[in-house]
Amino acid sequence: DARVTQTPRHKVTEMGQEVTMRCQPILGHNTVFWYRQTMMQGLELLAYFRNRAPLDDSGMPKDRFSAEMPDATLATLKIQPSEPRDSAVYFCASGRLSEAFFGQGTRLTVV
Amino acid sequence: DAKTTQPPSMDCAEGRAANLPCNHSTISGNEYVYWYRQIHSQGPQYIIHGLKNNETNEMASLIITEDRKSSTLILPHATLRDTAVYYCIVRVAGGTSYGKLTFGQGTILTVHP
Helix, strand or coil, rough: CCCCCEEEEEEEECCCCCCCEEEEEECCCCCCEEEECCCCEEEEEEEEECCCCEEECCCCCCCCCCEEEEEECCEEEEEEEEEHHCEEEEEEECCCHHHHHCEEECEEEEE | CCECCCCCEEEECCCCCCEEECCCCCCCEEEEEEEEEECCCCCCCEEECCCCCCCCCCCCCEEEECCCCEEEEECCCCCCCCCCCEEEEEEEEHHHCCCCEEEEEEECEEEEC
């Protein structure tokens, strides 16, 4: 089965360190989403891309977060510097025309 | 994207039909109704979507009212594994207007034995 692959699955880092999360979308999907999920805020859309171009990143804190698609097989979400409030599960999803398929997420803990 | 309203929680007995309602009174003509669910600790899972006709697939049925202001997701024979948070979302889909997928708080469905 085709699936969205996210790495790493878990990450513990110290405050101030750079964190990079990676996502491999399903082959042929031209839309990629990044979400953050916490108990308090639920699922928040951070950014999304179509054909590798950013369409909307209004949900992303610009001073420390950045999202890119270096190529069609890789999407990255970076946090620099990381803070304890960034602790959350980060999901990537990819889609083409209708449905979007989600990865299993990266659980980030910033101490 | 139009806002949706769902009950915070619902219960269902195993083997019975689960009917999850959603109100989307401000839906636009080019917006579809989507349903996703999220089982604890997993990524959200696509269930079904529709524009104005009722839809059915192997997981569920989607009933959309004629005025499109509300819809109901039906799980015909709920099992314990259907316990999850169910999200109703309206969005533009397809073509060059593929809209963002914005999640609300959803409905926590608990299926009990």
